[in-house]
Amino acid sequence: MSGHLAVVGLGPGDARCLTAEAQAALVGADALYGYIRYLERVPERAGQSRHASDNRQEGARAAAALAAAAAGARVALVSGGDPGVFAMAAAVCEEIAAGPDEWRDLDVAIVPGVTAMLAVAARVGAPLGHDFCALSLSDNLKSWKTIERRLDAAAGAGFVLALYNPISRARPWQLGRAFERLRGQLPPETPVVFGRAVARGDEAIAVTTLDAADPGSADMATLIIVGSRETHVIARPRRAPLVYTSRSARGAA
Amino acid sequence: MSGHLAVVGLGPGDARCLTAEAQAALVGADALYGYIRYLERVPERAGQSRHASDNRQEGARAAAALAAAAAGARVALVSGGDPGVFAMAAAVCEEIAAGPDEWRDLDVAIVPGVTAMLAVAARVGAPLGHDFCALSLSDNLKSWKTIERRLDAAAGAGFVLALYNPISRARPWQLGRAFERLRGQLPPETPVVFGRAVARGDEAIAVTTLDAADPGSADMATLIIVGSRETHVIARPRRAPLVYTSRSARGAA
Numbered sequence: 458m459s460g461h462l463a464v465v466g467l468g469p470g471d472a473r474c475l476t477a478e479a480q481a482a483l484v485g486a487d488a489l490y491g492y493i494r495y496l497e498r499v500p501e502r503a504g505q506s507r508h509a510s511d512n513r514q515e516g517a518r519a520a521a522a523l524a525a526a527a528a529g530a531r532v533a534l535v536s537g538g539d540p541g542v543f544a545m546a547a548a549v550c551e552e553i554a555a556g557p558d559e560w561r562d563l564d565v566a567i568v569p570g571v572t573a574m575l576a577v578a579a580r581v582g583a584p585l586g587h588d589f590c591a592l593s594l595s596d597n598l599k600s601w602k603t604i605e606r607r608l609d610a611a612a613g614a615g616f617v618l619a620l621y622n623p624i625s626r627a628r629p630w631q632l633g634r635a636f637e638r639l640r641g642q643l644p645p646e647t648p649v650v651f652g653r654a655v656a657r658g659d660e661a662i663a664v665t666t667l668d669a670a671d672p673g674s675a676d677m678a679t680l681i682i683v684g685s686r687e688t689h690v691i692a693r694p695r696r697a698p699l700v701y702t703s704r705s706a707r708g709a710a
Numbered sequence: 711m712s713g714h715l716a717v718v719g720l721g722p723g724d725a726r727c728l729t730a731e732a733q734a735a736l737v738g739a740d741a742l743y744g745y746i747r748y749l750e751r752v753p754e755r756a757g758q759s760r761h762a763s764d765n766r767q768e769g770a771r772a773a774a775a776l777a778a779a780a781a782g783a784r785v786a787l788v789s790g791g792d793p794g795v796f797a798m799a800a801a802v803c804e805e806i807a808a809g810p811d812e813w814r815d816l817d818v819a820i821v822p823g824v825t826a827m828l829a830v831a832a833r834v835g836a837p838l839g840h841d842f843c844a845l846s847l848s849d850n851l852k853s854w855k856t857i858e859r860r861l862d863a864a865a866g867a868g869f870v871l872a873l874y875n876p877i878s879r880a881r882p883w884q885l886g887r888a889f890e891r892l893r894g895q896l897p898p899e900t901p902v903v904f905g906r907a908v909a910r911g912d913e914a915i916a917v918t919t920l921d922a923a924d925p926g927s928a929d930m931a932t933l934i935i936v937g938s939r940e941t942h943v944i945a946r947p948r949r950a951p952l953v954y955t956s957r958s959a960r961g962a963a
Contacts, residue, residue, distance in 0.1 A: 473731040476721065476824065480730075515957070539824070541831040543957075547839025550954030554944050561946040567832035571729065571792070571822045578794040579820035586800025588860055590843040590869060599959035607841055607867045614863035615856065616843060691807050693814040701803030704768070704796075706852035 460526035462563060463533045464540040464549055466570020467498055470656025474576070479568045486533035490522040491545075495535045515548035523552055523560050539572035543593050543621045573680040574619035577652025580662050582691070582699035584650055584682045587706060589617035594624070594631045601631070605638055612642040617688060617702055620681040624672060632672040632681070639683055643667055648684040648700050651675055664690065664698055713779035715816060716786045717793040717802055719823020720751055723909025727829070732821045739786035743775040744798075748788045768801035776805055776813050792825035796846050796874045826933040827872035830905030833915050835944070835952035837903055837935045840959060842870035847877070847884045854884070858891055865895040870941060870955055873934040877925060885925040885934075892936055896920055901937040901953050904928055917943065917951055 463482040468474030475483075483489070483499055491499075493509035501507070508525075510518045522534040536545040546567045553560045578585045590611040596604060611618055618639075623632045639647075645668035653661040653676065663674060667683065675681060687706050691699040716735040721727030728736075736742070736752055744752075746762035754760070761778075763771045775787040789798040799820045806813045831838045843864040849857060864871055871892075876885045892900075898921035906914040906929065916927060920936065928934060940959050944952040 468729065473734070474729055474822075476727055476729050477733075478726040481726070539828050539832075541828055541836045541838050543839070546832070546836035547954050547957050550835045550839070550942075550944065550952050551956065553952065554942065554954075561944065562948055564949075565952075567835065569727075569824045569828040569832040571824060572828065575792050575794055575822040575825065579792075579799070579822040582803045582820065583794045583799035585794050585844075586803070587796070588843065588845045590841065590864070591838075592841045592869075598957050603868065603959055607869065610863040610867035611843070611869070614860045616845075616860065616864070689803075689807065691803065691814065695815055696817075699803050699806065699818075701800050701807075703804065704800050704851050706856055 460529045460563060461531045462522055462526040462565045463568055464546050465533050465535050465568045466539045467495055467535055467537055468571040469538055469573055469576035474571055474656050476570065479570055482533050482568050485531060487531045488525050489533050489535060490518060491535035495537050499535060515545060516552060519545060519548040519552040520556065523549065523556060523563065526563055527559055539570045540567055541569065542572040542591060573621065573655065574682065576655040577650060577680045577682060580652060580655060581650050581664060583701040584684055584688055585617055585619065586702040587617065587687060587704055588615065589619060591619045591621060593621045594635055595622040595628060596631060608635055608638050609642065612639050615685050615706065617685045618683040620683065623675045623679055623681050625677050632675055636667065636670050636672060640667055644686065648688045648690050650682040650700055651679055653679045664700055713782045713816060714784045715775055715779040715818045716821055717799050718786050718788050718821045719792045720748055720788055720790055721824040722791055722826055722829035727824055727909050729823065732823055735786050735821050738784060740784045741778050742786050742788060743771060744788035748790050752788060768798060769805060772798060772801040772805040773809065776802065776809060776816065779816055780812055792823045793820055794822065795825040795844060826874065826908065827935065829908040830903060830933045830935060833905060833908060834903050834917060836954040837937055837941055838870055838872065839955040840870065840940060840957055841868065842872060844872045844874060846874045847888055848875040848881060849884060861888055861891050862895065865892050868938050868959065870938045871936040873936065876928045876932055876934050878930050885928055889920065889923050889925060893920055901941045901943050903935040903953060904932055906932045917953055
């Protein structure tokens, strides 16, 4: 079988966020698959076919890309951020597990990228500078009870939290409930970062506190970081504040 | 003040792992600072000064880079992986917090990169495909009791674990103790990935189980991923197995 599937992380935004390896995988592909908003970030090239799909069709999109690779094409399946973090790589593995035997013979490469939490953290300093968790607030594929249990466990044990998929039209109340839950575990002055559309034209970054965090400030393109007791803010008179988590947790519970 | 400090993530290994933004920051610098093993990855350029330091001197290295920027230089402080994850960005923030007022005026940019756990995950499939934690096993700056508490909380709540700094000459027993602790929480067949020196000449990847995981297989350049109950392995007759964590956690506790 001569086909090939690369699952390519585009990073958070513009082409400057791409690794050289990701760039090469995009240029070398016969066929590009992906969610339409991500495909739009990839310049058109002669001789490449493009197969855009809607959001929330991860399984069908992964299966279509695998089928094209199995038919002999060099396929790049694009993913925002890193394909391994709440993105397309797991969907591809799930389809291989459930799919025809020949898909297990395919040459599949995952090309990593800068995932949203790293990009947001970089904009404000180093809030992920010590132990942290990445947690999706979407209860489409797990129960809200599981999410609450994970919020409690992570915050209670002193992890910083990066919250993916915080809110959407179909999931309007979950982020507010998550903040309430975290207020039961963490001091009101705990730093909270809202990072929206990093490295894109409509980027917006805000630093606030858990007490003041407003779920209405987030949308689908927002990644939220909630600090731990070791997360601090440095006020800077002429610049935006820096947020960082101490490398030392000597006083941690 | 005309100086500038970029804290630049080199990604896990060779130049193909670098983003375009990181590459530009390296090329545009007057002075490069960094741990000697990371600086060695950056090609020499005429007119650039290089200031290598030993491992474990993060604070002094960050302060030297800040002082050079405050004196007017364009400085790039290099970091392996992503500077925000168990790396130099937090050390820079700590030095700014403790340092002279003028350091708060400095133009400081963090340039994100592909951190080790993303690179290791990409090599084997999508083990970080759902909720996960990143935890350093170094007890230099936090107590071992805190680490055990975090291992228990994360594994007990169903997070996949990425273990940074698993072992060193000065910390020989911690990884074995961590595996023991996790065996109390997770089934023996839980997938474990050892990823060593990804994207470097001496890369080595191994997939095993929690039951069989041998701390002797790890060294300072190894990143370890311990799965959750939702982490699966796909056997492939003619290829290395794929490891992934289901996007769905419907049955999770």
